[in-house]
Amino acid sequence: MGKLYIVATPIGNLGDISFRALEILKTVDTIACEDTRHSMKLLNHYGIKKPLISCRSQNEAHIAVKISELLDSGQDIAYVSDAGTPGLSDPGNKLVQVVRSEGFEVIPIPGVSAFAAIISIAGNSGKSVTFDGLNPKTG
Secondary structure, three states: OOOEEEEEEEOOOOOHOOHHHHHHHHHHOOEEEHHHHHHHHHHHHOOOOOOOEEEOOOOOOHHHHHHHHHHOOOOOEEEEEEOEOOOOOOOOOHHHHHHHOOOEEEEEOOOHHHHHHHHHOOOOOOOOOOOOOOOOOOO
């Protein structure tokens, strides 16, 4: 049985990717991407050549079934969104739900977090913070 890795990717600066994330992307059999064109910039920058599967919000439920089949055949799969952590204001939730319900292991590979970055410079002396998602792209 294969494993699904949920891999955080850089937010803007390609140098912000973790060594562990690069190792996973280099060793998995296939990489599922929110947008393959966007992910190719990162993969090309680091010389990573793997088969890609488009897994965006519009086809996530359907592609999750295909990914489960690949996992069942023994393939390891990484999932990346365009920037940041999949499932956190990005696609990935449906994929994780389907794969977990099929009994496959889902492993988070942490990395850059826009939320943590903004909190680190906010000067907030309180111990609690509420995150209610990102603002919509359009008004």
